[in-house]
Each structure stands twice: as structure tokens, then as C-alpha cells.
Amino acid sequence: DSGVTQTPKHLITATGQRVTLRCSPRSGDLSVYWYQQSLDQGLQFLIQYYNGEERAKGNILERFSAQQFPDLHSELNLSSLELGDSALYFCASSANPGQKNTEAFFGQGTRLTVV
Amino acid sequence: GDSVTQMEGPVTLSEEAFLTINCTYTATGYPSLFWYVQYPGEGLQLLLKATKADDKGSNKGFEATYRKETTSFHLEKGSVQVSDSAVYFCALRGGSYIPTFGRGTSLIVHP
Numbered sequence: 001d002s003g004v005t006q007t008p009k010h011l012i013t014a015t016g017q018r019v020t021l022r023c024s025p026r027s028g029d030l031s032v033y034w035y036q037q038s039l040d041q042g043l044q045f046l047i048q049y050y051n052g053e054e055r056a057k058g059n060i061l062e063r064f065s066a067q068q069f070p071d072l073h074s075e076l077n078l079s080s081l082e083l084g085d086s087a088l089y090f091c092a093s094s095a096n097p098g099q100k101n102t103e104a105f106f107g108q109g110t111r112l113t114v115v
Numbered sequence: 116g117d118s119v120t121q122m123e124g125p126v127t128l129s130e131e132a133f134l135t136i137n138c139t140y141t142a143t144g145y146p147s148l149f150w151y152v153q154y155p156g157e158g159l160q161l162l163l164k165a166t167k168a169d170d171k172g173s174n175k176g177f178e179a180t181y182r183k184e185t186t187s188f189h190l191e192k193g194s195v196q197v198s199d200s201a202v203y204f205c206a207l208r209g210g211s212y213i214p215t216f217g218r219g220t221s222l223i224v225h226p
Contacts, residue, residue: 092158
């Protein structure tokens, strides 16, 4: 058990809809990362939050947004969903994002299927 | 920017065979290097890491050596087991400090 909790585990929704994925980081970790895993793109970095503030952005679409709350949990909001958004979405956390030698701890992921 | 290239899979081996999964990287600054493993239906978990040149990371019989001159971090295991079947990701944390991953290599081990 990594200590990172993601809900829900599975989500099926229709095109054009909006969904929210939730992540609770490991106790004490201030930094949260969101990744999208698809068969053809591998593991793509979307966005990072640190202690409530956006720290870095990767390949995140404008239809997607995220936030980190005072209790450090994070939510990833996906809107105007398209079939191509179907993927596994992972949240990861780490203790000190300013240290290169620290590992990231991953949740079990949310599998999103857009039909 | 930072990037990781690893060999495409699937890699299919018989039990007790020798495993090598190649990984090369491009990074700004002096990165730390990682191998993660993903078992079916689970998230990624750290397998091993190395933080400076010539360091060897090892865990559960897997090894990888940080080679700065060839910018490589190849994963090896002398004798694989069926339970090693999983997807293996090479990763780095470089100048951006963002964990950057390769596309993953699927390993299938047959009895």
C-alpha cells in the first residue's frame, strides 16, 4: 500500500460530460502529480501542485483543470470529454519536490472510459 | 527537456532466463534515475534507484547501474520468475524535478 488513495477506481461516462477524479496523497506529502496513462502515449505528466499552489504544467489540455485543497487532497476535473480521453489517470505524491533523489508514490489509478 | 527512452516490448522470456531492459535518457542537470514496476491493476511502485554516476541500484534480484558516459540505466535480472511479469518503467528526476517516465516495457515470463 503506497498510502496514496484515488477515487473512484472506475468511471464510465458519455462524451461531452464532466468528471472529477480525487486523490489523497501520502500522509505528510505536500506535492501531488497527475499523470495520464494510455497505450499509445505511455505515462504523460499533466500537472503538479505543491501545498495548494500549482507548481508545474505538462501536457494538460485546456478542458482539464486541477486544484489542491488545504487538507492537501487534490482533484482533477475533466470536461467536454471525448473518446480519446479514455485512459488511466494516476495521482502520485512525494515528500520534497525539490530533491531529485526522492521517489514518487502512486495511487492505484482511476480508469476512465468515455463512451 | 528531460526525456527517457526504453526498449519496446513485450519482452517474452522463459522462467530462469536472463533479463535486460534498455533505458537511455536525456536530462538537464544531474538527474536521479529510477525503475518502477506496475503489476496488473495496480499503480507504479519503486523497484530501485541510483542518484549518482556509477551507483548501482538493486532490489529483489534486479540491478541497474547509472552510466553517465552513455546516459543509460539498463535493468537486469539474472533469473526471472513468472511473478516478475509486469510493466517496467524507467524514470528520472532532472532539472525540472518532475518525475519523467519512459513508455514502459511489458515483461511476460512463461513457466
